[in-house]
Amino acid sequence: MSSTIQTVSLGNCKPGFSGTIEGFTTSTDRETNGRIDQMREMGFAEGLSVEVLHQNPFGKDPIAVRVGVMTIALRRKEATLVQVQAT
Template sequence: MLTLDNLLPGHSGKIAKVQEVGQEDVVSRRLKELGFIPGAVVKILAVGPFGRDPIALRVGASRFALRRSEARRVTMESQDAPSNGLDEKESAAL
């Protein structure tokens, strides 16, 4: 099982599910509210120093930074080949 915290910068994948821990899981509920829903595409933009926290990522048009413990709750359906992590507008701005 591949989870979001295992993706490397430049990789993307589709979300299969957000794992819930208990009935009143505030973290999984908040992730779902932010767009971490089955079928959504996530792209890893960067990771913290030495491959640690935080993980910078994009879901749809929004960017987020998650702790690895939060990203570990997101199960991925598939993974795409790496790219530079930037879309055309972001690449042009450089």
Template sequence: MSLSTPADLGAAPRGFRGRILGLRPPEAGAVAPEELERRLIELGFVEGALVEILHQGLFGRDPIAVRLQSATIALRRREAAAILVEPLS
């Protein structure tokens, strides 16, 4: 999958580097959209932050390890799908 245009972080491959454009939590899920958005913001997933996918799990590519600024955070791909990103040039 090519990420030359804005997409969600959950669809990005290992090695992807980009900038966060915003959050778009799904309406249906294990966690209410407002709660997921609050959790992601508290972790630092805010507009303009730089992200990189460092690692992915062996089975189903889940979870993923994401470098956010200088921190490394593990996310499920379904949570990462709520994070809109654009690739760095």
């Protein structure tokens, strides 16, 4: 089992993907860490279920993601900061 479980970046996921948040990119960059804090404040957290619900009709970016009970819209660039595991 464990060999098939893969951690991927949320930024590369297509609508229909569902999984669990594993963690966030570790970074030494202040701006990136600030962004991660902001995403935590909005509702991203380890262990929460995620599901990519929609993507922008005109270019697949931004995406709308269900995080726990919330729906959050974000661009793929920020979504790459979130590591997820498919379920």
